Amino acid sequence: MPEARWSSAASSRLLVALDTPTSVLAWSAVDDAVMGGLSSSHLLFDPSGHADFTGSVSLANNGGFASVRTAPGDYSAPGALSFRLAVRGDGRCYKLNLRTDDAFDGPNHQAVFSPPAGQWSEIVLAIADFIARHRGRPVDAPPLDPARIRRVGLMIADRQVGSFSLSIRWLRAEAPGSL
Secondary structure (H helix, E strand, O other): OOOOOOOOOOOOEEEEOOOHHHHHHEEOOOOHHHHHHEEEEEEEEEEEOOOEEEEEEEHHHHHOOOOEOOOOOOOOOOOEEEEEEEEEOOOOOOEEEEOOOOOOOOOOEEEOOOOOOOOEEEEEEEEHHHHEEEEEEOOOOOOOOOOHOOOEEEEEOOOOOOOEEEEEEEEEEEEEOOO
């Protein structure tokens, strides 16, 4: 993965770009199957220059979530105050998950977003929007430190049965001056 760099012109730092076929290779699904559920998801490259996070949510066997995430890497963004995503939604609620360690299981800092259905938009999530959670429950943890981000993930856990589709072009961290 190329090192993320701050853009002096916009005070933003590109953390994830999903605009090439190889850009999705560092991502893997972690669905409720890890606890016996039947939900499923994947992240696939679309030749028009973005990735699609798609799948199906099932509540069977106490399930109800689907997610994809990157392999551990350097997604640090010291000084960032917010994160901006270019996404196209389907009317459902999603979460941006940011982890500050390399462990398979443990707390994520999560922020909820609901992009408009069928149209590209940019969603801005402030650092204060991120809540530390483990297995869906809030946990006592320090606030998100953007300088320590090691994994990026997308999740759907809205407890609505059925298919979903979220398209994403990129994720940027924003520092003072870019808001």
